Amino acid sequence: MSGRAAGLAFALEWRTALRRRRLLVLNVAVPLLLVLPVATAGAPAHHAAAVYAVLFVLFGTFGAAIPLLRDAERGLVRRLLVGGLPAARLLLERAAAAALVDTAQLTPAAILALAAAGALPAAPLLLAVLLATLLMANLLGVLVAAVARSVAEGALFAAVATLLLLHASGVFRTPRPGSLAAVLEAAAPYRALHETLLTELTGGATRAAGGAAGGAAGVGALALGLVAVAALTWLASLRLAAALARADGRG
Amino acid sequence: MSGARTAAEWPATPRAGPHAGGTPSAPAAGAPGAATPGALVWTRALSFRYRRDRAALGPVELAVACGEIVALAGPNGSGKSTLLRLLAGDLRATSGTAVRAAGTSMGYAADEAVHLDALDTRENAAFFARVAGGGAAVAAVDRLLEVFGLGAEAATPAAELSFGGRRKLLLVEALAHGPDLLLLDEPTVGLDAAAVAALEVELRAAAGAGGAVVMATNDLYAAEALATRVVFLHEGRVVADAPPDVLLDCARRATRIEVAVPPPRPSAVAFPPGVVALETPDGWTLEAAAGSAALPEVCAALAAAGVRVETLRVRPPDLADAFAAVTGTAWREEA
Numbered sequence: 001m002s003g004r005a006a007g008l009a010f011a012l013e014w015r016t017a018l019r020r021r022r023l024l025v026l027n028v029a030v031p032l033l034l035v036l037p038v039a040t041a042g043a044p045a046h047h048a049a050a051v052y053a054v055l056f057v058l059f060g061t062f063g064a065a066i067p068l069l070r071d072a073e074r075g076l077v078r079r080l081l082v083g084g085l086p087a088a089r090l091l092l093e094r095a096a097a098a099a100l101v102d103t104a105q106l107t108p109a110a111i112l113a114l115a116a117a118g119a120l121p122a123a124p125l126l127l128a129v130l131l132a133t134l135l136m137a138n139l140l141g142v143l144v145a146a147v148a149r150s151v152a153e154g155a156l157f158a159a160v161a162t163l164l165l166l167h168a169s170g171v172f173r174t175p176r177p178g179s180l181a182a183v184l185e186a187a188a189p190y191r192a193l194h195e196t197l198l199t200e201l202t203g204g205a206t207r208a209a210g211g212a213a214g215g216a217a218g219v220g221a222l223a224l225g226l227v228a229v230a231a232l233t234w235l236a237s238l239r240l241a242a243a244l245a246r247a248d249g250r251g
Numbered sequence: 252m253s254g255a256r257t258a259a260e261w262p263a264t265p266r267a268g269p270h271a272g273g274t275p276s277a278p279a280a281g282a283p284g285a286a287t288p289g290a291l292v293w294t295r296a297l298s299f300r301y302r303r304d305r306a307a308l309g310p311v312e313l314a315v316a317c318g319e320i321v322a323l324a325g326p327n328g329s330g331k332s333t334l335l336r337l338l339a340g341d342l343r344a345t346s347g348t349a350v351r352a353a354g355t356s357m358g359y360a361a362d363e364a365v366h367l368d369a370l371d372t373r374e375n376a377a378f379f380a381r382v383a384g385g386g387a388a389v390a391a392v393d394r395l396l397e398v399f400g401l402g403a404e405a406a407t408p409a410a411e412l413s414f415g416g417r418r419k420l421l422l423v424e425a426l427a428h429g430p431d432l433l434l435l436d437e438p439t440v441g442l443d444a445a446a447v448a449a450l451e452v453e454l455r456a457a458a459g460a461g462g463a464v465v466m467a468t469n470d471l472y473a474a475e476a477l478a479t480r481v482v483f484l485h486e487g488r489v490v491a492d493a494p495p496d497v498l499l500d501c502a503r504r505a506t507r508i509e510v511a512v513p514p515p516r517p518s519a520v521a522f523p524p525g526v527v528a529l530e531t532p533d534g535w536t537l538e539a540a541a542g543s544a545a546l547p548e549v550c551a552a553l554a555a556a557g558v559r560v561e562t563l564r565v566r567p568p569d570l571a572d573a574f575a576a577v578t579g580t581a582w583r584e585e586a
Contacts, residue, residue: 005382012367012378019369075365082341082359083424084383 009080009090013097024105027063031055031109039116049197052113053171057190060102060134061158064095064141069154072145087237091142092230099135106130119200126196132222133193137162139229146236166190189225192218290314291355291432291463292338296347299333308333308487310347315432320454320464322474324570325484326582331467332362332436334484338465339434351432356384358430362437362467364417368410372401375409376423384428395423398449415441426453433457435466439473451477471570471582475499481570485578498573506542507572508549510534511562520556523548531581534561536572 017024038051071077081087110130114120140161148154166172168181169190175181185191195218298309308330315321323331336342337349339359351357366375373392380388396402399419404412412420418441425433433454439447454464454477468474474481475495483491483498491498508526511533520535522528526545527538539545543565553560571582 008378008381015374016367016369075361075363076367078341079361079365079379080382082339082361083379 005085005089007093009085009093010097013094014101017097017101027059027102027105028108031059031106032112035109035113039113045117045201046198048113048117049194049201050171052110052197053169053190053194054166056106056110056130056193057133057137057162057166058159059106060099060137061141061144061162062155063102064098064138065145065148065154065158066151068094068142068145069148069151073151088234091146091233091237092139095138095142095233096135098141099131099138102134102138103127103131106134113197114200117201117203119203122196122200126200129192129196129219129222132219132226133190136189136222136226136229139226139233140165143229143233143236146233166194169194187221187224189222189229192222194218289316290352291317292349292351292465294338294347294349297334297337297344297349298346299330299337299342300345308337308484309345311489313482313489313492315463315465317431317461317463318458319480320458320478321466321480321482322478323465323467323482323484324469324471324474324574326580327469328486329484330487331484333487335434335436335465335467336361355432356428356430357432357434358383358425358428359434360421360425360436360438362440364414364421364441366409366412366417366420368408371406371408372396372412372416372420373405375420376427379424380427383430388428391427391429392423395426395453398453399423399446400443400449415443415446418442419446422450422453426457429457431462433462433464433466435464437468437470438466439468439470447473471574475570483574483577485574485580491573491577495570498570498577499568502538502568502570502572502576505538505540505568506545507566507568508537508539508543508546509562509564509566510537510549510553510560512558513561517556517558520552520558522552529575529579529581536575536581538568538572 034055035052038048043051068077077090080090107127107130110126111120111123114123114126141158144157144161145154148157165188168184169188170181170185171190171194175185293314294311296310296312298311299307301307311334313334323334325331333342337344338351339357339361340349341359341361367378370378373396376392376396377389380392393402393405396405399422401416401419401423404416407416409417409420422435422438425435438450438454442450451473454466458464458479466474466478478495480493481491481495481498482489491501493501509531516530516534520528522537523545525540526549528535529538537545537549539549546563546565550560550563574580574582
């Protein structure tokens with residue numbers, strides 16, 4: 001990787017996010033508006049935790065995949081790569097920067113969710129898990145963008161991959177102990193976020209019932225997922241330039 | 252029509268010149284990708300096909316050395332942009348190779364002016380300069396923005412620039428890091444006269460400093476004025492590769508008389524001896540060795556054939572005539 005281009009894609013992502021002020025405001029306001037009715041309706045904790053987990057993860061994955069695919073469609077990705085930016089650097093730095101931006105944008109919604117459940121002291125823990133989860137979600141998003149051939153295809157891949165991983169993470173239903181689903185859940189990357197949300201929204205009841213061990217396993221699974229998806233993204237980046245170079249051009 | 256010229260009457264390549272012929276003045280091609288001494292970029296049997304096997308280019312043999320400004324000229328679809336993209340690494344060759352000499356830095360301006368729309372003009376130029384050349388490259392950005400008339404718009408978001416402004420910014424981004432090799436696709440498109448003049452100065456300076464420039468262009472005036480070598484592409488193949496003067500020799504330096512007539516064009520006109528006619532969409536381009544002295548006889552021939560003339564223009568030969576001489580195809584028919 002070229003050392004002279006280090007950090008450029010990361011800085012560009014941040015600068016772009018800060019310049020698009022309308023989008024910045026919308027990305028803070030919309031999650032707040034989606035969390036507000038759930039947080040104030042007295043929904044059961046497991047329902048609320050599932051809703052929040054889905055919202056946060058989809059926010060990260062789609063927020064990474066769709067803009068990258070749009071940039072690719074209008075020729076910007078091609079320009080950056082031909083201009084000398086290594087593909088792996090573009091993808092990995094973009095995912096890392098977007099994860100930080102997403103965390104900042106989702107923080108008000110996450111705080112609201114905790115405040116409504118009287119679990120505000122857990123905010124640092126939740127935000128740390130949220131940041132790691134969003135890194136995973138953004139890496140998955142850029143991975144999807146690197147292999148998809150259109151925005152529509154990217155949206156489909158992102159939705160399918162995310163929902164399957166959320167399901168495997170036990171967000172939609174609790175697997176029967178000892179079942180294959182339970183084994184899968186132990187290694188699923190979004191389990192940490194779901195477990196943390198569930199624990200804090202139930203006032204620590206889950207933790208008291210052995211949730212701490214589950215939480216540690218969730219963090220381990222998330223770390224494993226991060227490494228796996230980062231490696232896949234790096235592999236995808238090796239093929240990204242070639243895929244662009246094969247694309248039709250004009251004579 | 253009489254006296255119409257066919258491609259068979261002309262040599263397939265120019266007669267002389269340091270790069271005469273479709274093959275550059277380089278050692279015979281050895282192993283694929285073998286280095287060409289003194290060249291910054293070269294190709295060996297370079298070919299490209301679009302999907303569905305639509306042939307686009309090749310095979311092409313080309314080498315560009317330090318100090319050269321090479322114009323790739325040809326009508327739309329001739330393959331000049333494809334060749335440029337292959338040289339830039341923006342497309343992958345179907346077969347053959349395009350190689351840049353080790354350590355050669357490259358500035359590339361594609362045909363589409365794609366920028367970082369959330370950033371302003373100066374930030375765009377600085378970003379691409381950093382990507383290509385590191386932090387030191389940013390120093391040239393302000394000078395180039397002034398040179399191309401973008402100084403007053405340095406803080407304007409790139410998305411708000413005019414078409415010409417976006418094209419100028421593309422050139423600034425390609426030039427800012429002082430690359431050894433400049434690859435420019437239609438660099439004069441969208442530029443005002445002052446910017447074209449500035450571009451000529453910058454490109455000559457780049458070549459004079461030991462760099463090389465390859466530009467794909469339909470602007471034959473710019474090619475003739477600026478290029479040290481013109482490569483004609485026709486239907487995906489190099490049909491001529493020589494300095495502009497040599498190509499003009501190929502057009503026999505005979506005066507051209509352009510005759511435009513309203514449709515339908517008469518099927519036969521007996522032009523006088525010494526006048527060779529090439530059909531164009533509007534009428535004919537006549538090559539008259541006797542120059543404007545042939546005008547009375549030409550007019551008489553047209554009158555005798557009952558042709559109503561819309562316009563008649565006498566001009567010296569140019570590269571479009573050279574292209575027509577080489578290919579037997581009028582430049583404007585496809586350009």
